[in-house]
Amino acid sequence: MRTRLVTLVVLALLLGWPATAQAKTRVDRVISDPRILESSGLAPSLLHDDVLWTHNDSGGLNQIYAIAKDGSTAATVTIAGEDARDWEAVTSWKAADGTAMIAVGDIGDNNGVHDYVRIAIIEEPSALADTTVSPVRVLRLTYPGGARDAETLMADPSTGRLYVVSKTLFGSEVYAVPTSLWPSGRGSSKITRMKKVASTGASFVTDGAFLPDGNIVLRGYGNVSVVESPRDADGGRLRTLASAALPDQEQGESIAVMDGYALVGSEGADQPVLRVNIPAYETATPTPSPTSSAASPAAVRIENLVGDDNRLKLLVGAGGAAVAAVALFAVAIMVRPRRSRRRRR
Numbered sequence: 001m002r003t004r005l006v007t008l009v010v011l012a013l014l015l016g017w018p019a020t021a022q023a024k025t026r027v028d029r030v031i032s033d034p035r036i037l038e039s040s041g042l043a044p045s046l047l048h049d050d051v052l053w054t055h056n057d058s059g060g061l062n063q064i065y066a067i068a069k070d071g072s073t074a075a076t077v078t079i080a081g082e083d084a085r086d087w088e089a090v091t092s093w094k095a096a097d098g099t100a101m102i103a104v105g106d107i108g109d110n111n112g113v114h115d116y117v118r119i120a121i122i123e124e125p126s127a128l129a130d131t132t133v134s135p136v137r138v139l140r141l142t143y144p145g146g147a148r149d150a151e152t153l154m155a156d157p158s159t160g161r162l163y164v165v166s167k168t169l170f171g172s173e174v175y176a177v178p179t180s181l182w183p184s185g186r187g188s189s190k191i192t193r194m195k196k197v198a199s200t201g202a203s204f205v206t207d208g209a210f211l212p213d214g215n216i217v218l219r220g221y222g223n224v225s226v227v228e229s230p231r232d233a234d235g236g237r238l239r240t241l242a243s244a245a246l247p248d249q250e251q252g253e254s255i256a257v258m259d260g261y262a263l264v265g266s267e268g269a270d271q272p273v274l275r276v277n278i279p280a281y282e283t284a285t286p287t288p289s290p291t292s293s294a295a296s297p298a299a300v301r302i303e304n305l306v307g308d309d310n311r312l313k314l315l316v317g318a319g320g321a322a323v324a325a326v327a328l329f330a331v332a333i334m335v336r337p338r339r340s341r342r343r344r345r
Contacts, residue, residue, distance in 0.1 A: 025247050025274055025275065025276050026274070026275050027272045027273070027274060027275070028069075028263055028272075028273045028274065028275040029052075029067065029068075029069055029070065029071040029272070029273050030071040030270055030271070030272045030273070031054065031067055031071055031265070031270070031271055031272075031273065032071045032072060032270055033065060033067075033072070033073040034269070035056075035065075035073075036054065036056060036065060036073075037056065037267070037268065037269055038056045038057035038058075038059075038060065038253075038267045038268075039054045039055070039056065039057075039253065039254060039265050039266070039267060039271060040054075040055060040056065040057040040087065040088050040089070040151070040253045040254060040267065041053075041054060041055055041087070041088065041089040041090035041091075041104075041105075041153075041207060041253070041254050042054055042090070042207070042254040042255060042256035042263060042264075042265050042273070043090040043091050043092040043102065043209075043256055044092060044256050044257070044258045045066065045092065045100075045124065046092055046093070046094055046100040046124060047100050047124050047125075047126060048066065048074070048128055050068065050069040051066050051067065051068060051069075051074060051128070052066075052067045052256060052258075052263065052273065053065070053066060053067070053090055053092065053102060054067055054090065054254070054265065055084075055087050055090055055104060056084075056087065057086070057087065057088065057108070057253070057267065058084075058085065058086035058087070058088075058108055059084075060084050060087065061078070061084060062078060062079050062080075062082040062083065062084040062087075063076050063077060063078050063079070063084075064076075064077050064079070064090060064102070064104060065077075066128055067273075074128040075125065075127075075128040075129055075130055075131070076130045077122075077125060077130075077131055077132070077133060078131070078132040078133070079104065079120050079122060079132075079133060079134075079135060080132055080133065080134045080135075081134065081135065081138075082104070082106070082118070082120050082135070082138075083106075084106065085106050085108075085114075085118075086106060086107070086108030086109065086110075087104055087105065087106050087108070088105055088106075088107050088108040088150065088151040088152075088153075088253075089104070089105040089107060089150075089151055089152055089153035089207060090102065090103070090104050090105070090153070091103050091105075091153050091154055091155040091162075091209070092124065092155065093155035093156070093157045093160055094157070095160055095183065096160070096183070099123055100123065100124035101121060101122070101123060101124065101155070101160070102121070102122050102123075102124050103119050103120065103121045103122075103153060103155060103162060104119070104120050104122075104153075105117070105118075105119050105150075105152075105153035105164065106118040106119070106120070107119070107150040107151070107153060107164055108149065108150070108151060109147055109148065109149045109150070110149050112146070112147040112148050112149060113147060114147050115142070115147075115191075116140045116141055116142050116191050117140075117141050117142075117150070117164075118138060118139065118140055118141070119138070119139040119141065119153065119162065119177070120135040120137075120138050121135055121136055121137040121138070121139070121182070122134075122135050122136060123136060136186060137182060137185060137186055137187065137188075137189070138187070138188040138189065139162075139177060139181055139182060139189050139192075140188065140189055140190065140191045140192070141164075141177065141181075141191070141192060141193070141194050142191060142192070142193045142194070143166075143175060143193070143194055143196075144193055144194070144195070144196055148166050148168075148173075149166065149167045149168075150164050150165060150166045150167055150175075151165075151167050151205065151206045151207060151253065152164065152165035152167070152205050152206070152207050152208040152218065154208050154209055154210055154216060155210065156210055156214075156231065157210055157212070158214065159183070159231075160182070160183040161176060161177065161179060161182070161183070162176070162177040162182060163175065163176050163177070163197075163230060164177070164194065165200070165202075165205050165208055165218065166205070167204060167205050167206065168203070168204070169203060169204065170203055171199055171200060171201050171202070171203060172199065172200050172202050172203065172205045172218070173196055173198070173199050173200075174196070174197050174198040174199065174200060174230045174233065174238065175194040175195065175196050175197065176194060176195050176197045176230070177194055178192055178194065178195065180192075196235065197230055197233040197234065197235065198230050198233035198234075198235065198236055198237065198238045199236075199237050199238070200218065200225075200227050200237065200238045200240070201225075201237070201240050202218040202220065202223075202225045202227060202240070203220055204220040204221055205218045205219065205220055206219055206220060206221065206252060206253045206254070207219050207253060207254045207255045208255065209255055209256055209257045209262075210257070211226070211257060211278070212257075213229075213283070214229040214231055215227065215228055215229050215241065215281075215283070216228075216229065216230065217255060217257060217262060217278060218255075219246065219252065219254075219255040219262075219264060220252075221249075221251070221252050222245060222246055222248075222252070223243055223244070223245060223246060224243065224244055224245075224246050224255070224262060224264070224276070224278075224279065225240050225242070225243040225279070226240070226241045226242045226243070226278065226279050226281045227239070227240055227241065228240075228241060241279075241281035241282070241283070242279035242280060242281035243279055244277075244279040246264060246276065247264075247274055247276065249264070249265075249266035249271075249274070250266045250267060250268040250271060251266050251267040251268065252264060252265070252266050253265065253266060253267050254266070257278070260278070261275050261276065261277065261278065262275075262276050262277070262278050263275055263276075264276060
């Protein structure tokens with residue numbers, strides 16, 4: 001009970017921690033469709049200018065929606081045969097032959113109980129009209145080490161390889177779909193284990209996308225991080241190249257990259273999609289200063305614990321200060337001089 005209470009307090013502090021909005025933030029569009037109350041993913045259309053694809057979270061219909069620049073729904077696409085148990089992400093890319101593809105990730109698993117997760121892959125419709133399509137491929141996947149929650153599905157634009165990023169409190173894990181399943185193959189796959197290719201310092205990741213240079217952008221509820229590319233990763237930790245706070249949102253669940261900006265969305269009715277700057281970063285590996293000293297083991301342990309979320313760093317730092325104050329108070333109590341007691345006669 002005490003552990004649960006402490007966990008709830010930490011989460012409450014984390015989610016309630018104030019964030020500083022990025023400069024030059026503006027509304028890109030407002031999703032006005034009354035059917036879309038839990039927009040949980042965003043992906044740019046690769047066939048239709050200024051169109052974003054989105055979908056509802058768990059309990060929604062097996063549909064994706066084309067959102068026009070004015071916020072209206074230009075098309076509703078039903079994906080036949082999919083249950084939409086807990087759709088959490090959508091991504092888009094072009095196949096080697098130029099075909100525009102869309103993948104929807106049924107990867108949400110808050111309690112870590114699902115036997116496997118599903119990714120449905122379709123060809124993007126060439127016309128913006130209500131229609132029903134069948135997937136060209138359905139991937140059935142598991143994780144090494146057992147089930148876990150995830151809300152991020154990304155497609156590498158240069159290869160079409162798919163990646164899933166876990167949603168955890170301290171850091172995250174990046175899993176790659178085996179190339180034996182995709183881009184090759186058609187129909188429904190056999191249940192296959194993904195490969196963990198890397199970990200990151202980004203916490204509570206609710207969505208992500210590839211950048212044109214191969215690096216990736218990951219968002220949480222209040223932060224966005226640019227993380228080095230997972231293409232050549234082999235189990236190590238990906239460097240965070242830059243990070244920044246995001247504007248306040250009702251429940252920030254989605255991100256897409258379009259025209260050199262990040263578009264971030266939220267669950268809720270009539271929610272705006274915000275256009276924000278991608279944090280500036282350098283791709284070169286920084287050279288340590290000759291006068292700089294190595295981080296202490298304690299600092300390294302804290303960095304590994306909290307990752308790259310600035311609010312978590314502040315939270316842990318504040319917690320450390322509080323613990324130190326309590327420790328000093330306890331020491332003062334223990335070492336204070338005791339008053340002698342006179343024996344009553």
